Amino acid sequence: MSRRMQGRRAGGKTDHKPRNVGKTTRRIFSYLDAYRWRFFLGLFLIAIQSLAGVAGNAMLLPIVNGIVDGRGIGYLASNLAIMAAIFVSGVTAGYIGSRSLIYVAEHAVHQLRGELFAKSQYLPMKFFDTKSHGEVMSAYTNDAEQVTTALEDTISNVMSSLLTFVGTFVMMLILSPLLTAIALGLMLVMLLTVLLISRFSSRYYKKRQQAMGDMNGFVEEHIRGLRVIKVFNREPQTIEGFSKRNEETKKHSTLASTFGTAMFPLMGSLAMVQYAVTAIVGANLAIAGQAGMSLGLLATFLQYTRNVSRPMVMISQQIGTLLSALAGAERIFAILDDEPEVDTGTIELSQEDFLSGDCYWRVPNENGAEKVPVRGEVVFENVSFSYVEGKKVLDDVSFYAKPGQRIALVGSTGAGKTTIVQLLTRFYEIDEGRILVDGFDIRDIKKESLRMLTGIVLQDVHLFSDTVKENIRFGNIEASDEDVYEAARMANADNFIQPLEHGYDTEITVEGGSLSQGQRQMISIARSAIAEPLLLILDEATSSVDTRTEREIGTAMNKMMEGRTTLVIAHRLSTVRNANAIMVLENGRIIERGDHDELMAQRGRYYELNVGTADLT
């Protein structure tokens, strides 16, 4: 079994057993460091609460005996006063303790979630390719929640149950070892029952989690794809697919919660049996006057008997919660421990304004740092790359873009154009060859600097649910409103943004809401324009924009990019025609290069790609 578990990817949502309890626990506690005294204070106060409960009940013995023996009001009053004092301090301690634990747990989990989010910003793209959103999301939702519950409730509950149990047991032992021995036998039966049921319920719990995860994944995908479903009349099949998963979830949930909740009546009944047996034996002893059994003693003992089973049920339930919290924490830690993007570069871009011209690379050397001016030259040297091992997507690709040049990449779909862009920005690491920017291997440049230098407009538009203005400003958070309007005008987006209901303050959604596809692309272009990059990459940036608008955008962009390097990917001739050089990519190799006229004259692949558009020969 353990082999299979280990074989599974860390973070797979099917793991329910923590792999290394000790280590994970220590690590969770490291998050409590800042609140250590508060945490232990909380636990300590809750321990006091439990002990006070036991001690308070212990006061019943002298009180009841006092009443039976008729010791008088004074005796009763003083004992009751002690009892009340014990109870009040217990309750107060418990309340303060709970508050401390809430504070600690919420802060610790807040920090944990923050670290998780921070970490995922620096994970390589490969990570996101191989994990579904659902999987990563559940770290923030289910897993984090379980850790919170554990810190807030479970640990203290287990502790206080344990204390109550031990305390009660000790009191029972003091009161009557004989009756305790009898009770112990039944307690063992109870313990076995608890263990047995826990096994069942955790098995069904696991199945339930699986079924639910599967169902939620299905829901997510099929609600996002609902428009396609409707167009294809697939509602019945989709509903059927959902029903199956819904049924499955129901089945396992029903069993899981049956076993979870049946524990209470079962344990309650066993406790009752225990009570009865103890009562019968105890009463007989009391009647016979044996073993020093008194009525008060029996009453008190029986009260304890009732109390001893509850903590057992509690502990057994809480252990399950604790284990799944640990498993959840391990999934979070697995992400935290994942290899971040490799970033060993030391060459930095100076933070000064690119436009002012005095923009340079800070190249560290023995005596401090050397300043090298930024020019925006890009060179690919024999680059090879594959997403999946053994399937080369780029094969020995070499090309260069001189500063200020406009270079176009064309080629049939799936040729590897987008891949080139993703390599230049180091979303993925190349397998062979080198990529140089201004003569530096990009692996020697700090990633942050490399990406500051480049502005990319991606093929798939991703906007955020925020206002139009903030979406554009994403490209340069220091930009003023005026800059935003300027960038929008450059991308020709101002035309359609102005008439929107709230203009630039219109809220848009991830799916774009009320924008047409071309309009979304224009916002995405504006977002890059506002960043004023030295090296601009346009990957099918205007594929859904009409030619006229595209030309207007092009003119504005050209002006902005004067003296800077641009890399365009497009299938439309009008987009690539003016490039200084065009690379024709086919099956991951560059098969032709030259400017438009040369390539047309060559009558090769480029010619083939274009001709026919006007049927000329």
Added chain:
Amino acid sequence: MLKKLLTYVRGYRVAAVLSPIMMLIEVGTDVTTPFLMRLVVNEGVLQRDAAAVAHYGSLMILMAFIGFITGGTASYLGSRAGQGFGANLRQAMFRKIQMFSFANLDHFGTATLVTRLSTDAQRMAQTAEMTLRMAVRAPFMLILATVMALSINTELAFIFAVSVPILALALYAIVRFAFPKFSQLQDAVDRLNGVVNENLSAMRVVKGFVREDYEKKKFEKRNSKVRDISIRIFNVIVFSMPMMFLMMYATMVAILWFGGIKSMDGQMLAGDLIGFLTYITQIFISLTMLTMLLVNYVRAKASAVRCLEVIDTKIDLESPVDGITEVPSGDISFEHVSFRYAGMNEDSLKDVSIQIKEGQKVGIIGATGSSKTTLVMLLSRLYDPQEGVVKVGGIDVKDYDLRALREQVSVVLQKNRLFSGTVRENMQFGNETATDEEIWEALDIASAKEFISEKDGALDHEVEAGGGNFSGGQRQRLTIARALLKKPKILILDDAMSAVDMATERRLKQTLAAALKDVTVLTIAQRISSVQDSDLILVMDEGRIDGMGDHETLLKTNTIYREVFESQQQGIAS
């Protein structure tokens, strides 16, 4: 609201009724135990009667047994009914969402629908289960225990009359405070998840713009908000427990005091006093349960509202009763059609009239936002126009059975999407019964055969959700193949080849033309080359038809068309 929710107990009514009944019996056994215990003490021990002890003791064991059987059954039935209710509710919501029109979807947005179906529905199921388990048990136990206590001694019971109302008042205050806070918390959590979700989808954008810190700040704001609201709520919620204990202990002390005095005066038996104490515990346990239930209701109410909102949504576009199921031909006509999106203050389509005959190949071209997409969406009735009539095969689209219409008018959406699963499963989306042979044929027509056969497993190759492991152009061709498998009378390609290179496009167009001789094909494109061979080309501008005709005619008569043509022509003519 409650009445509405109750309808989802359908199919589990027996369980839902039986579970509380079983529960009642169980509570009965619970409550009789201290009663029997009292008898053990009073009649057995005090009378030094071993037989009586044995008698009442075995009665207790019998009670335990009954309690176990009924309690266990109640657990099962309660879980069954609760989870059944949850499943029914989810099913109803999902079914309803599947019926949503595009306009309904625009209204909600997908993100919240997903949370409503998962988180909110789940909370409802849990609440239902909890209700069945506790809503009957707690009050019943409360009443029984009170009656029992009263039967032992009415005078002592006046202590409850003081402590219970105080407690109730405190709990009420807590709940009043917590209710609005819980919906705040729910919203805050929703927003937190929203940030994470978007961040994951847009990771390349975040990295590309080096906006990790910005995103972290955005997240941190929401993250601290969740923390602060949680602390505030739970600090108040945990206050209910000490309140409870305090009142319970106070009652206990008071009873021991008054009862003790009575007992010493000989007015009360010691056994009665002990029995009385036990009932106090039971009374307060049931009060605790009621509190938990109450807190849970407060939380669930927000969820219930969110679930019912989905179910109660009015579908603004429905299939007519006895709709026509056969589309007689691929003719299309728009007659003075005007359309406006909800919440917009301008028409997106303005008085559009078009006639298209079966088998015609039609190109649509026009500026970004000129409503090309909007126009074609009216054809398969994804939206209804406010004015004018859209006809397919000479019949108003509103008269068709909706499914039949969409079966025969196939659309490749501009925002297309592949689903996780194999390539084959994705293709069968278009036609469930498609054989491998037919699929290969469609892939061939869509120029997708080549790259699919190169992938591991070919038709069995796994597609990632959203199609992430295919290039943009490959994805587009797969969606075209999928639409072809429907064998439609009308095929609409909305910008479906924007990411496809021109050589491939040309090949694609040829195979399409050959394979779809009788099919009316509408192609929206930005490249003149994509549409110039069409029988009819529509030029759209700001929601109007600016020009109509074939390539030659438009070159002569339409300025927009000519300009676009010329700009795209430069370079080739050299």
